Amino acid sequence: MISSPHIAVFLGVAALGLVCSPVYAKETIKATLLSNAIQLDMSRVKAGTVMFEVSNAPDSAQTHELVVLKTDLAADKLPVKNGKVPESQFKKMGEVEDMAPGKGKRMTLKLAPGRYVLICNKPGHYAMGMHTSLVVMP
Ligand SMILES: [Cu+2]
Structure with missing residues (x-):
């Protein structure tokens, strides 16, 4: 029985916390998309839930995207077919x-330890330098 409104509020907050916890991101990486590069504010993260805050630079003048691939290849050694x-x-x-220039989106991923490469796969953009690597540590 709940006899006090304070306890009711407390229980309400506790229940909300339980509902929200599965999507809580432990690590946040800021990724900035430039026309000739992808910049991350960190190149290593701990395994688990990782949130990417992706933004296309305001002066990039092009629509970009961000694709996360798990691979041991170096970021600049991926195969390319017809520009992609x-x-x-x-x-x-x-x-x-x-994402249009100046726009951003968020993505949350569960990442196991290993090596990853992040690319923009708009035609020709990978070859222009839109790639970088990310190491996920145990
Ligand atoms: Cu691009």
């Missing part, structure tokens, strides 16, 4: 599609 990296050849963890 064949994503089906890789384990694709997630993707943030089509």
Whole structure:
């Protein structure tokens, strides 16, 4: 029985916390998309839930995207076919599609320890330098 409104509020907050906890991101990485690069504010994270705050730079003048692939290849050594990296050849963890210049989106992924490469796979963009690597540590 709940006899006090304070206890009721406390229980309400506690219940909310339980509901929210599965989507709580432990690590946050800021990824900035430039026309000739992808910049991360950290190149290593701990395994688990990782939130990517992706933004397309205001002066990039092009729509970009961010694709996360799990691979041991170096970021600049991925195969390219008709201007694009064949994503089906890789384990694709997630993707943030089509951000106009100055716009951003968030994506939360569960990442196991290992090596990952982040790319923009708009035609020709990978070859322009839109790739970077991310190491996920145990
Ligand atoms: Cu791009």
